[in-house]
Amino acid sequence: MKVPPNNKPYVKKSTQSQNKSLSESSAQIRASLGSTQNSGFSSSYPLKSYFTPHIIHLWLKNLESIVHLNESSNKKLNSDFISWKWVIHHPEEENNSKILNNNSKCLISQYNMLLEIEKDLMKFDESLALLWDKNVISPHRHPSYKVYNSIDSETLPYLRFTYENLINCKVKSPDSDFNYGCDCEDNCQTKKCSCAKDNDGGYPIQNGRLIRTDVGAIYECNSNCKCNKNCSYRIIQNGGKNNGLFEIFKTPNKGWGLRTLVPIRKGSFVLEHVGEILEPRTAKLREVCYEKLDMMAYFDLDFGFDENEKLKVLCVDSNYWCGASRFLNHSCDPNLITIPFFVEHKDPRFQRLAFFAKKNITTLTELTFDYKISSVKFECSCGSNICRYNKNTGRINT
Numbered sequence: 460m461k462v463p464p465n466n467k468p469y470v471k472k473s474t475q476s477q478n479k480s481l482s483e484s485s486a487q488i489r490a491s492l493g494s495t496q497n498s499g500f501s502s503s504y505p506l507k508s509y510f511t512p513h514i515i516h517l518w519l520k521n522l523e524s525i526v527h528l529n530e531s532s533n534k535k536l537n538s539d540f541i542s543w544k545w546v547i548h549h550p551e552e553e554n555n556s557k558i559l560n561n562n563s564k565c566l567i568s569q570y571n572m573l574l575e576i577e578k579d580l581m582k583f584d585e586s587l588a589l590l591w592d593k594n595v596i597s598p599h600r601h602p603s604y605k606v607y608n609s610i611d612s613e614t615l616p617y618l619r620f621t622y623e624n625l626i627n628c629k630v631k632s633p634d635s636d637f638n639y640g641c642d643c644e645d646n647c648q649t650k651k652c653s654c655a656k657d658n659d660g661g662y663p664i665q666n667g668r669l670i671r672t673d674v675g676a677i678y679e680c681n682s683n684c685k686c687n688k689n690c691s692y693r694i695i696q697n698g699g700k701n702n703g704l705f706e707i708f709k710t711p712n713k714g715w716g717l718r719t720l721v722p723i724r725k726g727s728f729v730l731e732h733v734g735e736i737l738e739p740r741t742a743k744l745r746e747v748c749y750e751k752l753d754m755m756a757y758f759d760l761d762f763g764f765d766e767n768e769k770l771k772v773l774c775v776d777s778n779y780w781c782g783a784s785r786f787l788n789h790s791c792d793p794n795l796i797t798i799p800f801f802v803e804h805k806d807p808r809f810q811r812l813a814f815f816a817k818k819n820i821t822t823l824t825e826l827t828f829d830y831k832i833s834s835v836k837f838e839c840s841c842g843s844n845i846c847r848y849n850k851n852t853g854r855i856n857t
């Protein structure tokens with residue numbers, strides 16, 4: 460059996476990992492805090508049809524390819540180039556000469572291209588709110604989820620649905636030293652399974668239900684193991700693709716949401732959060748654009764990482780490539796909890812996110828989790844009696 464190298468900076472059984480209860484996990488969705496209806500344009504505005512999430516996705520890809528085109532030549536400027544705000548806050552005249560002196564022609568052309576794009580960006584800026592166009596035609600490939608809207612005539616935005624994470628090409632591959640499995644000859648029948656032992660306090664799912672919530676990450680058997688797919692330490696990986704069990708529906712005050720079409724028992728695995736895995740620099744770049752669009756659906760994969768390891772933390776962007784979990788809204792009294800888990804890659808950077816039922820959930824109940832937003836600006840419409848975001852004072856109740 461292979462074991463993870465000892466010299467890795469991440470220590471799975473760290474004090475932080477052990478002590479952090481699920482509800483305290485620092486992974487949090489970075490939700491936009493702005494108004495959801497900020498378009499000042501009439502529906503006949505000519506650019507409207509261009510601004511679909513699909514178009515912005517291509518646009519962001521283009522932008523990223525420029526900024527990342529030549530890492531070695533723009534190394535010095537990496538930190539400055541980290542966001543669009545740099546361009547916006549540093550006028551061309553002020554910085555151009557410095558850049559010209561210090562960098563290659565290649566970088567100059569990248570910079571000029573960036574400025575060109577920025578001009579377009581500024582020109583279209585006021586139209587950006589329309590990117591999340593309420594009248595975008597539904598994708599050709601309809602999601603296999605049911606969609607229900609009794610509130611208005613809005614159709615589902617143009618998104619690309621995936622069942623598993625897509626790793627952005629700029630993300631460094633998982634460390635293969637962390638790909639290891641058990642050597643159980645008995646399909647993990649006895650309690651000797653090394654994968655089960657990777658879990659603090661043992662594998663926490665029994666009879667399909669989570670038996671403890673004070674787990675760190677959950678480790679499952681995988682293709683490196685001697686067991687087969689029926690072994691009892693593969694509950695999350697075998698529970699995916701439950702798409703028939705959910706419905707994306709329009710809520711009266713939070714945009715789209717997700718609800719269950721079947722009762723869910725407390726402790727059951729419900730769904731995995733998937734999207735495009737980004738390294739922090741790309742995530743930051745996109746964030747500036749997404750902020751304008753009020754379409755932020757970011758989740759930091761920061762479980763087990765310290766504050767000073769932020770640059771290692773990958774991010775799930777589910778603004779375009781996504782699963783049903785992209786429609787999960789926040790509640791201060793949620794019915795789901797998030798738990799990181801590992802199957803194939805036990806490299807801590809590539810942690811995956813599972814949602815489990817925190818309580819018994821009845822049919823047609825909206826599924827929610829706690830975004831753990833710390834900003835006072837969050838206008839929470841969760842409607843819970845214990846809502847932490849006090850709209851009258853603007854303070855967060857603790």
Ligand SMILES: C[S@@+](CC[C@H](N)C(=O)[O-])C[C@H]1O[C@@H](n2cnc3c(N)ncnc32)[C@H](O)[C@@H]1O
Pocket residue numbers: 490491492495712713714715716753754755756785786787788789790838839840841
């Ligand atoms: C990940 S998306 C969830 C799906 C979203 N409702 C939609 O229509 O696309 C996060 C966004 O949903 C909205 N949202 C989620 N929970 C909310 C809440 N409790 N109160 C108000 N808005 C919420 C916010 O606009 C937030 O930026």
